[in-house]
Amino acid sequence: MFFDRFQALCDEKGISVYKACTDIGLNRSAVAKWKAGGKPNGTTAAKLAAYLGVTTDYLLTGQEETRPNVTDDDIKFALFGGDGEITDAMYEEVKQFAAFVRQREAEKKE
Numbered sequence: 001m002f003f004d005r006f007q008a009l010c011d012e013k014g015i016s017v018y019k020a021c022t023d024i025g026l027n028r029s030a031v032a033k034w035k036a037g038g039k040p041n042g043t044t045a046a047k048l049a050a051y052l053g054v055t056t057d058y059l060l061t062g063q064e065e066t067r068p069n070v071t072d073d074d075i076k077f078a079l080f081g082g083d084g085e086i087t088d089a090m091y092e093e094v095k096q097f098a099a100f101v102r103q104r105e106a107e108k109k110e
Helices: 002-013 017-023 029-035 042-052 056-061 072-080 088-109
Strands: none
Touching (some): 002 029, 002 042, 017 029, 017 042, 072 088
16 A cells, blocks of 8 residues: 555655655645545655655555666667668767757756
8 A cells, every 4th residue: 555655665764754745845634645545646656756765666556667678779770760771870879969968958957
């Protein structure tokens, strides 16, 4: 159950469930809803997970998210649609462009 996991994570951090809620801007009444079997919405779950230092998957389900093993060939196929030959040089240009976009976005946030 979500509340049991939430309470255990709060206990590990040495804080009350009420403090966790108020620290992220929630009303303490959320705790009563969760004790009764409810779960937080996506935005609230993301805030709680970040606050508690866990993934939202772990917070909501108790299990870590599993991601498929993606290879360079999978990425090339997704980017280029599998049409024709994809050279390493083409792939390197795409990776450089992605790095440029990440850097540009990071600079916008500053």
